[in-house]
Amino acid sequence: MDVTHPDLYGYIAEFKSPTELVSAATKAREAGYRRMEAHSPFPVEGLAEAIGFRKNRIPAIVFTAGLLGGLGGFTMQYFASVIDYPLNIGGKPLNSWPAFIPVTFECTILAAAFAAVFGMLFLNGLPMPYHPVFSVEKFVRASHDRFFLFIRWDDDQFHEQETRSFLEGFSPESLSEVRP
Amino acid sequence: MASENDLTGRSGVEELPIIGPGHTYATVSDKLTAVVLLDRIRKSWVLGLAISFAFVMLFLMSVTVLFLKGTGIWGLNVPVMWGFAIVNFVWWIGIGHAGTLISAILLLLRQEWRTSINRFAEAMTLFAVACAGMFPILHLGRPWVFYWLMPYPNTMALWPQFRSPLVFDVFAVSTYATVSLLFWYVGLLPDLANLRDRAKNKFAQVIYGAMSMGWRGSARHWARYQTSYLLLAGLATPLVVSVHTIVSYDFAVSVVPGWHTTVFPPYFVAGAIFSGFAMVLTLAIPLRAVYDLKDFITDRHLENMAKVMLATGLIVAYGYLMEDFIAWYGENEYEFFMMLGPGRPFGPYWLFYWGLIACNIVIPQLLWFRFARRNVIVLWLISIVVNVGMWLERFIIVVTSLSQDFVPANWQQYTPTFWDWSLYLGTIGVFFCLLFLFIRVLPAIAISEMQELAYEVDHRKSLGNDGHGKGDSSHA
Numbered sequence: 001m002d003v004t005h006p007d008l009y010g011y012i013a014e015f016k017s018p019t020e021l022v023s024a025a026t027k028a029r030e031a032g033y034r035r036m037e038a039h040s041p042f043p044v045e046g047l048a049e050a051i052g053f054r055k056n057r058i059p060a061i062v063f064t065a066g067l068l069g070g071l072g073g074f075t076m077q078y079f080a081s082v083i084d085y086p087l088n089i090g091g092k093p094l095n096s097w098p099a100f101i102p103v104t105f106e107c108t109i110l111a112a113a114f115a116a117v118f119g120m121l122f123l124n125g126l127p128m129p130y131h132p133v134f135s136v137e138k139f140v141r142a143s144h145d146r147f148f149l150f151i152r153w154d155d156d157q158f159h160e161q162e163t164r165s166f167l168e169g170f171s172p173e174s175l176s177e178v179r180p
Numbered sequence: 181m182a183s184e185n186d187l188t189g190r191s192g193v194e195e196l197p198i199i200g201p202g203h204t205y206a207t208v209s210d211k212l213t214a215v216v217l218l219d220r221i222r223k224s225w226v227l228g229l230a231i232s233f234a235f236v237m238l239f240l241m242s243v244t245v246l247f248l249k250g251t252g253i254w255g256l257n258v259p260v261m262w263g264f265a266i267v268n269f270v271w272w273i274g275i276g277h278a279g280t281l282i283s284a285i286l287l288l289l290r291q292e293w294r295t296s297i298n299r300f301a302e303a304m305t306l307f308a309v310a311c312a313g314m315f316p317i318l319h320l321g322r323p324w325v326f327y328w329l330m331p332y333p334n335t336m337a338l339w340p341q342f343r344s345p346l347v348f349d350v351f352a353v354s355t356y357a358t359v360s361l362l363f364w365y366v367g368l369l370p371d372l373a374n375l376r377d378r379a380k381n382k383f384a385q386v387i388y389g390a391m392s393m394g395w396r397g398s399a400r401h402w403a404r405y406q407t408s409y410l411l412l413a414g415l416a417t418p419l420v421v422s423v424h425t426i427v428s429y430d431f432a433v434s435v436v437p438g439w440h441t442t443v444f445p446p447y448f449v450a451g452a453i454f455s456g457f458a459m460v461l462t463l464a465i466p467l468r469a470v471y472d473l474k475d476f477i478t479d480r481h482l483e484n485m486a487k488v489m490l491a492t493g494l495i496v497a498y499g500y501l502m503e504d505f506i507a508w509y510g511e512n513e514y515e516f517f518m519m520l521g522p523g524r525p526f527g528p529y530w531l532f533y534w535g536l537i538a539c540n541i542v543i544p545q546l547l548w549f550r551f552a553r554r555n556v557i558v559l560w561l562i563s564i565v566v567n568v569g570m571w572l573e574r575f576i577i578v579v580t581s582l583s584q585d586f587v588p589a590n591w592q593q594y595t596p597t598f599w600d601w602s603l604y605l606g607t608i609g610v611f612f613c614l615l616f617l618f619i620r621v622l623p624a625i626a627i628s629e630m631q632e633l634a635y636e637v638d639h640r641k642s643l644g645n646d647g648h649g650k651g652d653s654s655h656a
Contacts, residue, residue, distance in 0.1 A: 018635065025399075037398045037399065037400070038398065038399040039396055039397045039398055039399070040397050040399065040402070041205060041209065041370075041374070041397055041628060041631055042205065042370070042397075042402075042628040042629070042631040042632040042635065043402040043403075043405070043406055043628075043632060044399070044402075047399040047402070048399040048400060048402065048403035050399075051399050051400075053399060053400050053403050056403055056404060056407055058404050058407040058408050058411065059407060059411065062408075062411050062415075066415075076331055077342040080331060080339035080340075080342060081339070081342055081343070084337070084339065085337070085338065085339050089343075092343075096343055099342065099343040100342055100343075102345075102348040102351065102352065102422065102426050102429075103342055103347070103348060103351045105418075105422060106348075106351040106352055106355040106419075106422070107351070107355075109355055109359060109415050109418070109419045109422075110355045110358060110359065112411070112415050113358070113359045113362050113363075113412055113415050113416075114358075114362070116362075116408045116411045116412050116415070117362045117365070117366055117408065117412070119408065120366070120404045120405060120407075120408035121393065123404055124398075124400070124401045124404055124405070126393040126394055126395065126401075127393035127394055128393070128394035129389070129390075129394055130394070131394060131396060133396060134396070139396075140377040140378075141377075142377075142396060142397050143209075143370070143373045143374040143376075143377045143378075143395075143396075143397055144206065144209050144374065144377065144378070145204075145205055145206035145209060
């Protein structure tokens with residue numbers, strides 16, 4: 001692995017159908033490649049698993065944020081109505097928790113929804129205005145009708161010649177070098 | 181009948197195609213991006229935008245006059261202190277609900293037919309909620325201090341009253357607007373990337389590029405995206421129910437005859453979905469005709485929406501029936517007066533009341549018949565009738581109960597003034613103006629989801645040829 005070698009970011013192979021891409025990705029993983037990306041215009045079933053994506057932390061993040069949001073919402077109401085500004089209205093209890101449920105609920109949902117969106121963007125490393133794959137001319141079709149397998153230069157297995165011929169073995173539509 | 185049986189699926193329900201024949205993921209993307217990128221500006225679009233923009237001007241004028249003179253320009257009086265502003269608030273927020281229902285609940289229920297209508301239904305939600313939100317704020321009398329309703333540490337050391345449904349409303353509506361916006365934007369991300377890649381002109385490339393945040397359809401991105409989208413749908417589903425439930429608390433928590441009813445939360449939610457689907461149909465039928473999207477918004481979509489409208493309409497009818505039944509069975513003379521006496525059906529607003537019964541209960545029964553569900557003109561007219569009916573319902577609930585409450589000496593009639601009407605028509609202009617702009621600059625149909633659907637339908641067909649029915653169950 002040549003960490004100081006940013007000239008060549010890797011190879012990207014273009015496929016015509018999702019099935020070809022999934023099988024190529026599976027084989028690449030079997031061959032020991034770990035640092036690869038697969039690009040498709042729409043989510044393809046089993047593709048993330050094929051390139052070795054296992055740990056999806058979104059649910060945990062959303063759950064935690066929802067919990068905190070709910071607790072925060074209730075605490076805010078408790079603080080306002082019991083501690084900071086207690087008002088006796090018709091002898092009703094200061095901590096009238098049933099009346100606090102709607103606001104608590106809304107705070108839960110709001111915090112969880114923010115976490116779902118910003119957690120997803122953060123983990124995906126977005127926004128990222130430029131990425132080396134955008135330099136590949138054919139890559140514009142990745143959002144249209146083509147499916148790409150990208151093996152990165154920092155993979156332990158990566159070798160300029162061998163990786164190239166390995167990808168050519170799948171007889172892709174095209175094979176391009178990814179340069180910065 | 182024989183030909184009909186051929187179309188009958190395993191479930192025994194006749195199935196029209198969900199997407200036009202011969203579409204692959206490439207043609208779907210081509211066709212849908214072309215609506216935004218290649219289409220020349222159409223005369224009908226310009227005309228529609230111009231007309232709705234004229235109403236936006238009317239809106240601005242009525243708001244200006246309102247700010248200068250105060251709420252006295254409206255037909256409000258004592259005891260009718262809630263007039264058009266609250267009627268329109270409840271009406272608009274109800275219209276928004278179908279968007280969330282289509283995009284969230286039907287997603288969770290894996291109803292594939294939602295795919296081609298969810299994007300613009302969500303846009304409709306956003307714009308309707310924006311229109312809805314303006315009314316309570318303008319109704320405040322001093323709208324520029326609306327933020328006093330928010331809990332923030334202020335120099336007056338005051339907090340909002342968290343036991344009040346009006347404060348629940350602030351939280352519910354603002355959360356609903358925010359979550360709808362997030363949901364809509366997340367759904368747009370892949371399509372914005374598609375537009376960025378297809379756009380020819382520099383300006384469009386930069387704008388779509390910035391909005392798509394560098395999305396490149398990586399499998400890891402998609403995995404997190406799908407989880408987050410599903411979770412958002414799961415969060416939006418109870419949210420949408422909570423919003424109209426809370427709106428109904430504005431009424432149900434009081435003791436005013438005609439409002440103090442436990443059936444309000446479910447029946448408000450059903451009414452919201454009823455009017456929302458009516459609005460989706462009102463918009464979808466012209467949209468698919470003008471932009472030639474019959475392959476994507478098929479007759480099956482229209483028919484399914486008609487069925488949802490019929491079902492929710494019946495729930496609403498049940499709500500009316502229960503109000504009347506409890507008024508009679510509960511032997512509360514004020515309730516009886518309002519529900520069955522000179523309050524609503526036989527009082528000064530009888531025309532509105534019976535109009536509401538006709539629009540919401542009687543006319544939608546046509547949807548039992550297949551010809552009404554399949555004939556777009558009839559369906560379109562019914563959807564407009566339902567929109568009017570739901571507006572009348574809100575008018576009846578708000579105005580009749582206030583104008584004749586417990587003490588006859590207080591009774592006053594409510595007559596909307598020019599400024600009431602102008603503000604209402606003005607927000608309709610705002611709504612349509614935003615919609616016209618939306619269909620011009622963003623894909624009105626979710627491209628990546630349609631591609632996925634086209635691929636799956638294709639895939640299933642090829643599986644179906646080899647082994648009968650196998651493809652169907654694997655995606656169920």
